[in-house]
Amino acid sequence: MASSSSSSSPFKKHDVFISFRGEDTRTNFTSFLHAALCKNHIETYIDYRIEKGEEVWEELEKAIKASALFLVVFSENYASSTWCLNELVEIMKCKKNDEDNVVVIPVFYRIEASHVRKQTGSYHTALLKQKKQGKDKIQRWKIALFEVANLSGFDSSTYRTEADLIGDIIKAVLQKLNQKYTNELRCLFIPDENYSSIESLLKVDSREVRTIGIWGMGGIGKTTLAAAIFQKVSSMYEGSCFLENVTEESKRHGLSYTYNRLLSKLLGEDLHIETPKVISSMVMKRLKRMKAFIVLDDVRTLELLDNLIGAGHDCLGVGSRVIVTTRDKHVLTGGGIDEIHQVKEMNSQNSIRLFSLNAFKKILPNEGYEEISNNVVSYTKGNPLALKVLGSFLRTKSKKEWNSALNKLKEIPNAEIQKVLRLSYDELDDTEKNIFLDVACFFKGFGSSSSVTKILNACGFFADIGIRNLLDKALVTITSENFIKMHDLIKQMGREIVREESIKNPRQRSRLWNADEICDVLTDNNGTTAVESICLDMDQTTCINLNSNAFTKMPNLKMLAFNDHHQDVMGFNSVHLLEGVDFFPNNLRSFGWSAYPLNSLPSNFSPSNLVELYLPYSNLEKLWNGAQNFPSLERIDLSKSARLLECPNFSNAPNLKHIKLENCESICHVDPSIFNLPKLEDLNVSGCKSLKSLYSSTRSQSFQRLYAGECYNLQEFISMPQNTNDPSTTTTGLTSSTLLIRNLDVFTFPICESLVDLPENFSYDITLSDSKMNDKDTLTTLHKLLPSPCFRYVRGLCFSYCHNLSEIPDSISLLSSLENLGLFACPIISLPESINCLPRLMFFEVANCEMLQSIPSLPQSIQSFRVWNCESLQNVIELGTKPLLPADVLENKEEAASDNNDDDGYNYSYNWDTLIKGKICYMLPAGNFKNGDWFHYHSTQTLVSIELPPSDNLGFIFYLVLSQVQSYRIGYHGSFGCECYLETTCGECISIRSFFVDESVLLNPHTPLHIFSDHLFLWYDAQCCKQIMEAVKEIKANDMSAIHNSKLTFKFFARTQDNMEAAIKECGFRWIYSSEGQVVEEEEGCESETSKETHTVEGSESDEQEETVPPAMNFQQSVYGTPNLEAVETKDLRSVLEELLHIGFGGDLML
Secondary structure (H helix, E strand, O other): OOOOOOOOOOOOOEEEEEEOOHHHHOOOHHHHHHHHHHHOOOOEEOOOOOOOOHHHHHHHHHHHHOEEEEEEEEOOOHHHOHHHHHHHHHHHHHHHHOOOOOEEEEEEOOOOHHHHHHOOOHHHHHHHOOHHHOHHHHHHHHHHHHHHHOOOOEEHHHOOOHHHHHHHHHHHHHHHHHHHHHHHHHHHOOOOHHHHHHHHHHOOOOOOOEEEEEEOOOOOOHHHHHHHHHHHHHHHOOEEEEEOOHHHHHHHHOHHHHHHHHHHHHHOOOOOOOOOOOOOHHHHHHHHOOOEEEEEOOOOOHHHHHHHHOOHHHOOOOOOEEEEEEOOHHHHHHOOOOEEEEOOOOOHHHHHHHHHHHHOOOOOOOOOOHHHHHHHHHHHOOOHHHHHHHHHHHOOOOHHHHHHHHHHHHHOOOHHHHHHHHHHHHOOOHHHHHHHHHHHHHHOOOOEHHHHHHHHHHOOOOHHHHHHHHHHOOOOEEOOOOEEEOOHHHHHHHHHHHHOOOOOOHHHOOEEOOHHHHHHHHHOOOOOOOOOEEEEEHHHOOOEEEOOOOOOOOOOOOEEEEEOOOOOOOOOOOEEEOOOOOOOOOOOOEEEEOOOOOOOOOOOOOOOOOOEEEOOOOOOOOOOOOOOOOOOOOEEEOOOOOOOOOOOOOOOOOOOOEEEOOOOOOOOEEOHHHHHOOOOOEEEOOOOOOOOEEEOOOOOOOOOEEEOOOOOOOOEEEOOOOOOOOOOOOOOEOOOOOOOOOOEOEEEEEOOHHHHHOOOOOEOEEEEEEOOOOOOOHHHHHHHHOOOHHHOOOOEEEEEEEOOOOOOOHHHHHOOOOOEEEEEOOOOOOOOHHHHHOOOOOEEEEEOOOOOOEEOOOOOOOOEEEEEOOOOOOEEOOOOOOOOOOHHHEOOHHHHHHOOOOOOOOEEEEOHHHOOOOEEEEEEEOOOOOOOOOOOEEEOOOEEEEEOOOOOEEEEEEEEEEOOOOOEEOOOEEEEEEEEEEEOOOOOEEEEEEEEEEEOOOOOOOOOOEEOOOEEEEEEEHHHHHHHHHHHHHHHHHOHHHHOOOEEEEEEEEEOOOOOEOOEEEEEEEEEEEEOOEEEEOOOOOOOHHHHHHHHHHOOHHHHHHHHOOHHHHHHHOOOOOOOOOOOOOOOHHHHHHHHHHHHOOOOOOO
C-alpha cells in the first residue's frame, strides 16, 4: 500500500495524445481512431482546431507533458506542418526525460516508414520548403522524425481494412498503458494484505452488483489501493470511471459537474444533466445495460454519496462494481455499502520498502542508513503518506541532516502530512473537537473507553455520540482491552493544534502534556484560566518542588494526572509539596496522582463533578474527615497506599461503582457505608493483610465482584438481613444465614473453613489463595470445601499463590459445572486423575508452578490447554480420546477403515460441510521439542510457502516455538497465529487469518505474565481451514487453470499484550486433506525450500520420493503413516495433535 489521495495521482491526466495532420486524416482515420479510444474508456487528447496560435501552443505543451502515451499518425503531408513537427520534437523531449515511462507509437498511414525515417519523397520536399525556419530547427525535426520512425509501430499497408488496423492499435495501447501504470504504481504502491482483502471482496466473477467501501485515516493509502484495483480490473468492464477527490471537486464545481463527469466517462458523451436525481429513462436504461466499474474517491458526506449512486444496485448493470473511499465510516454504513474494509497500517517490512523507494530509489536503505531509516519508519507507524513524504524530503540529504530532521519531527510535525490529517479534524463540531483534543493530550492509553466517556460527559461534551463519530472518522480506535487508542501521527496532529493556541506561552494553552512546560507553569505559579487539563508523565522529570498555591490560578482545570508508570516503591515522589497544598480546583472531573505525597486531601476540596479519583502508592493516612459530598464519583483507586489507616465514609457518593483498596496493608476495617452504596459493582481489598472484618448492615443489589485474596487476617463478615433492623445480628465467619451477597461474578478469597457455609450460587468464578505464614493444613481445608454447596455451580476456579498447597484433592471431580481451571504459582507436584472426570472443562491453564512434574489425562471437552514456566514438567499424560471435531462432523468411520488396505495409512472420513466449529490449541514449554518427521513443513523463518495440492479439502495443524530471547510480558491479551495468502498464477491473492487472542483464565489485565523459556504453540483452526477450502473451490469453479502452480504462503506471528513482536524460533504445519470424501494425512508432498533444506540434513524418505514423483502425483499416490507410529484404522484430529506432541518431545512428554 502507499500514498494517500493527497499525493499526486498514479495516472497522468491524459492516457493518449494523438499527433496528426488534419488535412490528411481529420475526417477519416484519426476520427475513427479517436472514437475507438474513447469507446474503450481511454482518456485521449486530440486537437481538432484548424486555427493555431501562441495560446493554443501553450495548451498543447501542457497536454503533451500530461500524457502517458503518444500515437503519431504519419501521413503524406505530415512534414509540411511545422505545428506537427514541433509537437513531435516536444514529444521526443518528454520521452528522453522519462525513457521508462513515456511510450511513443508511430502509425504509418498510407506512407512508407522509410520515407519518414530517411526524409524522402513528400517529406524531403516539405523540409526543403522550410529553410526559412533555420538549420537548427530543421535538424531537430529530422532527428525527431528519424527516432520516431525507428520505433515499433503500425503500417496501414499490411492491413486489409482500417477497422483491423484500429483494433490492433487499441490492443497495443491498452497493453502498454497497463504495463506503464503497473510500473508507475510500483514506486507508489506495495501490495499487502489490504490489497488482497479488497480484491477478494470484489468477487469479480459474481453477477450481482456489489459496492465496496475503503475506509481509514488520512494518508493511509485508500486512494492508491483503489487506483491499483482499478488499474488491474477496469478493462474487464464495459464502462469504467475513476473520480478522484469527489468532495473537493463537487465543492469547487458543483454536484452536477461531478455527476456529469461520471456519466460522460461511463456513456462516452456529455449529457449536461442539471439535477442528478432527475435523469431521463433512456439514460437509466443505458446504465442498467452496462457492466460498469466505478471508483468514487474521498466521499465525505452521505448526501454526496446518495446523489452520485443513490440508486446503487438498481441503476447499474449485472456484475457492476462500485468502490467508495472515505474517512467517515458513517458514509458507508448509512449509504448501504455491501462490504467495508478498514485499511490497516503497513507492516514494518513493507514500510521500509516504501520509504526506501522514495528516499533511495530502491527497496532497501543505503549502507550506513539502515538504523536511521528504521527510526524514521518507526515514527510514521505504518502510514504510507508519511513514509512517502519523509522519504522524498530526506532524499540526497546527509546523515547529520537526517538526525536533525528526525529530532525536529518529534517536536514539530511535517506540515504536508499535517495538512492531510487535519482534514478530518476540521469536519468535527466544537464538542467533538474538544473530545479529540482531550484524547490526544490527556487520555491516550489512559483509562478504559467507558471511563473516558463518563469523564467527558461530565465535561458536557456528549461523549457517547462524540466518540462514535471519532471512531467513524478513523481518528481513534478502541482496543480489545477496551482502551481508546490513537495513531501517533494523529495524536501529534492534535497536540500541534493545541500548541498553536499559544506557541510562545504554554500557560495560555488549554491542555498541557510536556513535562518541562508543566514544571515551568507549576513551579512559577504561572497557571491561567485557559488551562483545562494537565497530564504529567513523572518518568520524564527528576524532581519538582511545588508551593501550596500551585493550582490557585487554574480554576477551570478539569483533568489532572500525575502518572508514574514505573512506580514500584511506595514513598518515592518526584513531585514534592513542601508546604502542603491549599487548593485543588473543584472543577475537576478526573484527578490522578501516583504517589501523592501528603497524608490527606485539602479540607476545602469538594468537587461535585469529579468522576474518578486515582491515588495509588500514596502517602495518605486518611482521605478526608467524615462523609464528603462527591455526588458524581464513580471510581476510586487508593491501591498500594501502605499508610492508609482507614477507609473513608462513602455514604455521600451515591454513584460510586468501583472501589480499589488493593494492598493497603494498614487498613483494619472497611467503612460499613460501602455495602450500602446503591450502584456498587466491585470491591478490591486483596492484599489488605491487616483487614479483620467486612462489616455490612445491608447490601447493594448491584454488587458483583469481591476481591479479598491474601487477606489472611480476615475472620469476620458481619451483616444484617434486609428484613430486620436489629444491628446486633452479627456473626463471626462466613455464614449463609447472614451474608447477603449472592451471584457474584468474581470472588477472590483466602482458603479457610468458613467458606464451607457459603450458599449455592454465591459466585460463578472463585480464586483461592493462602499465606506462607498460614499454619493450617490447606489440603485438609480443601477436602472440606470442594464438596460444599458454594462450589457446586462454580464455572471458574483458580488456585493462585497457594503457598502451602502441594496437591489438589480428588474431590475436584465433584465440580460438574467447572469450565475454567487455573493454577498459578503453587508448589503442586502432580494433579489428580479425577480431573479427567470434569465433563465441562474447556480451558485449563498452569503457570509458574515450578514443582509440577506431570499432568494427567484431560477430559474430552478440553479446547485450550496452556502451560507456562513449569520447569520440572516431565510427563503430560494422554490428553483424552475425544475427537478434535464434534461428533456430528465424523461419519462412516468403520466404512472408511474397511476400505483401507494400507496398514501404514490413516484414513479419516469427515463431513466437511460441518467443519466450521471452534479452535483447539495447546501451549507447552518447548523443552527438548523436535519437529521430527511429523511436520511436513517447518522453518526457522516466519514465512513458509508451498504449492497448492490438487485436493479441494484442506486442513492444517499449525505450530510455532516462541523463542525466549527476553522476558516477554504476555499479559492478559497476548496473541499468536498465522496469515495465509493464497496466490494464483493469474495474480489473484486471497488473505485468510488464523488468529488467537490468548485470554488467560489466570490473569486480570493488570497482572502480567512473563515467560522465561521457549514455549510451543500448537493449534487447529476449523474456520481457517474452511475458508481456505472455499477459496480453492471458488477459484477452481471459475478457472481450473488458475489453480495450477498456485501457492499457499503462511506468515506466522506472535505478539505480547503491549503489541511487541515476539521472536519465533521455529514454525510450520502438518496438513490433512480430503480426496473424494476421505481426509488423508499427507506425509510427503512437495516441499517448501526451507523444509527441503531441513529434510536433506535429516535424510528423510520424502527426499527420495520427490526425486521420482512429481508433486501433484505425489499427493494422489502417497497415503503414508508416520514411520514411527503404529498403524491404526481410524484416527481423529485430537489424536493427531497428541501423537504430534508425543513424537515432537521424543516420548519425554507422554500423550
